[in-house]
Amino acid sequence: MERSDLPPDVVIRRLPLYARSLRYLLEEGIHSVSSQELGERINVTAAQIRKDLSYFGEFGKQGIGYDVEKLLQHIERILGINQHWPVVLVGIGLLGQAIARYEGFRTEGIEIVALFDSDPAKIGQQVGELVVQDFANVRRVIAEKHIKLAIIAVPALQAQRVADVLIEAGVRAILSYAPMILQVPEDVWVRYIDPVAVLQSMTYYLAREQPPS
Template identity: 70%
Template sequence: MDISPNAIPDVVVRRLPIYARSLSYLAEEGVRSVSSQELGERIGVTAAQIRKDLSYFGEFGKQGIGYNVEYLLGHIRRILGLHEVWPVVLVGVGPLGQAIARYEGFRTRGIDIIGVFDNDSSKIGLQLGRNTVQPDSDLPKILQEHNIRLAIVAVPAVRAQEVVDVLVQNGVQGILNYAPIVVQTPDNVWVRHIDPVALLHSMTYYLSREDEHHAMNEH
C-alpha cells in the first residue's frame, strides 16, 4: 500500500514505535498472537484506537483471532523504515550529549550514531563509546559524505538554531532536539522537541493542584 507520509496523522505515527516495542516484547516472551484488547492494555490505548491506527496501512488481523505478533511487528518495522540502519550525527557533548553518545540502545534498534561533534576545543578528541568527538567545522563534510538525514541536537539554547541551520543546509531532514528552545525549520524537515524540564513542569501543574485541593479540604 503506497501512502503519502502526510496522509497519516502525526499522532498515529508517534504511536507506531510504541506498538513495535510492545510487539517485540511479546515476541521475546514467545507470544504468537495478540488481540487488539490485549495489546491496548499493555500500551494504555483502546482496542478501537489500535484497529483504527493500523487500518491506515492495511488489514493485519482477523476478527476473533487477533494479530500474528511476528507478522504485525515485521510490517510496522517496514512502515517505520526499520528494515535498514539509519546513520545519525550528534551535535553537543555536554553531560546530556555524552550520555546519549554512550547509549548502546540506539544501535540495537536501527539507529547508528556515526559522528559526534562539539565546538568546545577541550572536548575535541574525547572518546565517547565508538566515536571520537570532532569539531563542528567538520560537520558539513561528514553530513554530505555519508548522506546523513537524521541528527540529534544537544547544544545550549543559544546555539541550537545555528546548529540546526547547518544541519538543514547539508541535507538533514529529521532532527531530535534536546535544546530547551523551539527551533525553526523548513516545512520538509521533521523536528521532535524533548525538554525534560518542561515535561516535569507539565506534571507539577497537576501535583500543585492536588496539593491545593487537599489544603482546601483540610479547612
C-alpha cells in the same frame, strides 16, 4: 477505509510504541496477540489500535488476533526502521555523552555514527566507540554519509545556529534537547525532548490536588 486517507501524525507517533511492545511480547515468547491485550500493555484502547493499523492495511486474523512477528515486521517497514538510519549527534556534554553511549540508539534502525562538538578540549576524545570530531567538519560527514537525521544536545543559545548548519548540509529531521523552539524550513522535521516542560505541566495538576512542600 479509504486507503487514500493519509495517516494522521498522531498515529505515526504511536507506531513506535506498538513496535516496542511487540518486541517485548516476542522476548516473552508470545506469538499471537489481540488488539485488546496489546492495548492493555500500552494503555491504548483496542479500537484505537485497530483503527490505527487500518490506515496501512489488514494485518490481523478475525477471531484470532495478530501474529506478533508479522505485525512487528509490518510496522517496522511502515516506519522505515527496517532500513538503516545513520544519525549525527552534536554537543558532547554530559547529556551528549549519555546519549552517545545509550544502547537504545544502537538498535531498531537508528545508529549514531558521528559525534561533534566545538570545544577543543572535547575534540579527539573517545566516547563509547566513537571519537568526537570538530563541528567544523560536520558538513563533510553529513554529505559523505548521506545523513538525514541529527540529534542536537547543545546549549539553548547555540541550537539555532547548529540547526542551520545541519540543515544546510542536508539533514531533514532533527531531535533537539535544547530548550528552544527552532525555526526551520517547512520541509524539515523537528521534535523536542523537553523534560522540564513535561514536569512543569504535571505540577499544574498536583498544585490543584494538594499543595507542595
